[in-house]
Amino acid sequence: EVQLVESGGGLVQPGGSLRLSCAASGFIFSDYFIEWVRQAPGKGLEWVGRSRTKDASYITDYAASVRGRYTISRDYLQNSLYLQMNSLKTEDTAVYYCVRESEGGKRFWGQGSLVTVSS
Amino acid sequence: QTVVTQEPSFSVSPGGTVTLTCGLNSGSVSTTYYPSWYRQTPGQAPSTLIYNTETRSSGVPDRFSGSILGNKAALTIAGAQADDESDYYCMVYMGNGLWVFGGGTKVTVL
Numbered sequence: 001e002v003q004l005v006e007s008g009g010g011l012v013q014p015g016g017s018l019r020l021s022c023a024a025s026g027f028i029f030s031d032y033f034i035e036w037v038r039q040a041p042g043k044g045l046e047w048v049g050r051s052r053t054k055d056a057s058y059i060t061d062y063a064a065s066v067r068g069r070y071t072i073s074r075d076y077l078q079n080s081l082y083l084q085m086n087s088l089k090t091e092d093t094a095v096y097y098c099v100r101e102s103e104g105g106k107r108f109w110g111q112g113s114l115v116t117v118s119s
Numbered sequence: 120q121t122v123v124t125q126e127p128s129f130s131v132s133p134g135g136t137v138t139l140t141c142g143l144n145s146g147s148v149s150t151t152y153y154p155s156w157y158r159q160t161p162g163q164a165p166s167t168l169i170y171n172t173e174t175r176s177s178g179v180p181d182r183f184s185g186s187i188l189g190n191k192a193a194l195t196i197a198g199a200q201a202d203d204e205s206d207y208y209c210m211v212y213m214g215n216g217l218w219v220f221g222g223g224t225k226v227t228v229l
Contacts, residue, residue, distance in 0.1 A: 035218075037220075045157070045159075045165065045210075046220060047210070050216070052216070059216070061217060104155070106174075107165075111164050
């Protein structure tokens with residue numbers, strides 16, 4: 001059974017940092033694009049970024065809104081994906097979903113982790 | 120900056136048919152954008168309905184279909200049921216490794 005379990009969310013002050021984790025199981029981790037998608041309270045979905053497959057050298061891609069502040073990394077031994085978030089702003093407050101992508105848009109979603117940026 | 124456009128809301132009668140669209144503020148959506156559709160009910164994570172323009176995800180009833188209509192991607196829900204009430208999001212691939220969501224359409228069945 002495919003599972004994606006996010007952890008690490010919580011309350012952080014503006015300007016602070018936080019690292020989210022996504023533990024993957026039930027599939028060959030290196031064969032899939034793994035993404036982060038977020039949703040601010042009461043708002044729509046926003047694609048944050050992704051880690052490509054092993055064959056694509058795990059290259060990372062980022063949305064313009066987070067590029068330079070967020071870093072996505074993989075630990076292929078732990079089958080985990082990470083999202084390091086720096087210089088956080090109040091508008092980064094959202095539920096962050098870990099998502100497996102394949103076949104041109106077929107996505108499997110984790111249950112999400114809430115990040116609140118507030119003083 | 121490219122914006123992916125969706126109707127903010129749609130209402131459909133039980134048993135009726137509704138077509139949601141997904142466009143670009145500049146240009147046309149084609150199959151090369153790999154348009155996909157996701158459904159989300161309150162408090163839940165999204166789930167995939169349609170990917171790669173028209174491929175239904177496993178377990179999705181054939182009442183849901185994806186297509187390209189004119190210069191937009193489209194999601195058609197036929198024979199609408201009460202539990203089709205959800206938010207529906209489209210997503211397209213913009214190239215250079217980047218994906219973008221539309222703003223979502225809230226569908227009401229009444």
